[in-house]
Amino acid sequence: MKLKDKSKVNIGFYPTPLHKLSRLSSLTGKADMYIKRDDMTGIGGGGNKLRKLEYIVKEAIDAGCNTLLTYGGVQTNHGRLTAAVAGMNGMKSVIICFGPIPERMSGNLVLDRMFGAELVFMDTTEILKLPQDQMVEAFYKMKDESTSQVLEKYNVQGDKVFEIPMGGLSPAGTLGYFYAVKEIMQQCKEQKINPEYLVVSNGTGGTYAGLFLGAKYYNAPFKIKAISVAPLQEDAQQTLSNFINDVSKEFELGIKCDASDIDLSADYYGDGYNIPDAITRKAVYRLAETEGVIVDPCYTGKGFRGFLDMVEREVIPAQSSAIFLHTGGVPGIWTEEHNEAMRNDLW
Numbered sequence: 001m002k003l004k005d006k007s008k009v010n011i012g013f014y015p016t017p018l019h020k021l022s023r024l025s026s027l028t029g030k031a032d033m034y035i036k037r038d039d040m041t042g043i044g045g046g047g048n049k050l051r052k053l054e055y056i057v058k059e060a061i062d063a064g065c066n067t068l069l070t071y072g073g074v075q076t077n078h079g080r081l082t083a084a085v086a087g088m089n090g091m092k093s094v095i096i097c098f099g100p101i102p103e104r105m106s107g108n109l110v111l112d113r114m115f116g117a118e119l120v121f122m123d124t125t126e127i128l129k130l131p132q133d134q135m136v137e138a139f140y141k142m143k144d145e146s147t148s149q150v151l152e153k154y155n156v157q158g159d160k161v162f163e164i165p166m167g168g169l170s171p172a173g174t175l176g177y178f179y180a181v182k183e184i185m186q187q188c189k190e191q192k193i194n195p196e197y198l199v200v201s202n203g204t205g206g207t208y209a210g211l212f213l214g215a216k217y218y219n220a221p222f223k224i225k226a227i228s229v230a231p232l233q234e235d236a237q238q239t240l241s242n243f244i245n246d247v248s249k250e251f252e253l254g255i256k257c258d259a260s261d262i263d264l265s266a267d268y269y270g271d272g273y274n275i276p277d278a279i280t281r282k283a284v285y286r287l288a289e290t291e292g293v294i295v296d297p298c299y300t301g302k303g304f305r306g307f308l309d310m311v312e313r314e315v316i317p318a319q320s321s322a323i324f325l326h327t328g329g330v331p332g333i334w335t336e337e338h339n340e341a342m343r344n345d346l347w
């Protein structure tokens with residue numbers, strides 16, 4: 001399919017702001033730090049999944065579906081935005097959450113329910129105790145069973161369900177950040193800045209994939225650096241480059257990516273996915289105190305921690321400028337696990 005034949009529904013408010021972190025930059029005294037505010041995409045509490053969902057929802061509508069089903073951790077931001085977007089388009093939504101039902105409704109869960117989503121909790125507690133290969137197998141089996149149950153229930157009601165992969169990781173979803181590169185380049189031109197790097201938190205890799213392809217396609221002046229929010233599988237670079245090549249082929253972009261082209265750091269995820277850690281919290285507080293900008297402890301706090309560290313250690317050269325892409329996730333501040341950890345620091 002040609003790129004120009006792939007359309008979207010318009011949901012977010014663009015361009016999102018790109019601004020300098022003036023006080024933080026002058027206190028740090030190294031590279032000029034900028035932030036691209038995709039926490040301000042404008043709907044459902046904002047975040048990076050909105051740019052992806054604009055393309056994905058178009059596919060769902062074209063397929064004649066009236067229900068969106070997606071997956072994620074219990075506090076999935078992607079699930080929250082899927083629910084918001086479903087409601088806006090007169091659709092139903094279901095989120096299959098990987099984890100037991102939490103005791104308290106907090107953070108994204110409050111918003112999921114406000115947007116009208118049905119939540120299905122898939123209790124993975126026992127599965128996580130299994131050895132790695134057995135765990136993966138048992139996980140997918142359980143996920144398939146949960147999916148079948150949801151499909152069955154909705155099909156019987158006469159609803160037509162569109163399945164969205166975790167994190168909105170799909171070729172169509174990737175176009176969101178492919179085109180965001182164009183938007184960022186335009187803003188850089190207007191503000192007369194020439195950043196060397198664009199740094200982003202990495203989960204499923206779809207945001208990075210879109211940025212990577214967009215940067216090559218539009219010949220961006222900046223290189224993309226991704227910071228993983230979780231430990232990486234051995235073949236993470238290979239998997240991501242395969243995905244990028246698939247998307248490139250799908251939309252006839254003519255871009256080739258090798259595993260060695262992937263700039264993905266595993267230095268800043270702390271103790272694991274969504275596990276509170278003191279160094280990430282310190283970075284979260286630093287940005288809040290100096291700039292009034294909120295990053296979350298699961299995704300953007302880790303990415304920002306990496307960004308700040310690379311600026312301080314001059315991995316990002318002192319004479320240059322660089323952008324941190326704020327991918328949202330702010331409701332994570334108000335989750336049980338992180339509130340508990342923050343209380344010890346702040347209360």
Ligand SMILES: *Cc1c(COP(=O)(O)O)cnc(C)c1O
Binds near residue numbers: 329
């Ligand atoms: C999903 C998410 C990411 C990671 O995006 P991927 O495209 O999955 O790599 C980063 N930040 C926030 C806040 C997210 O919700």
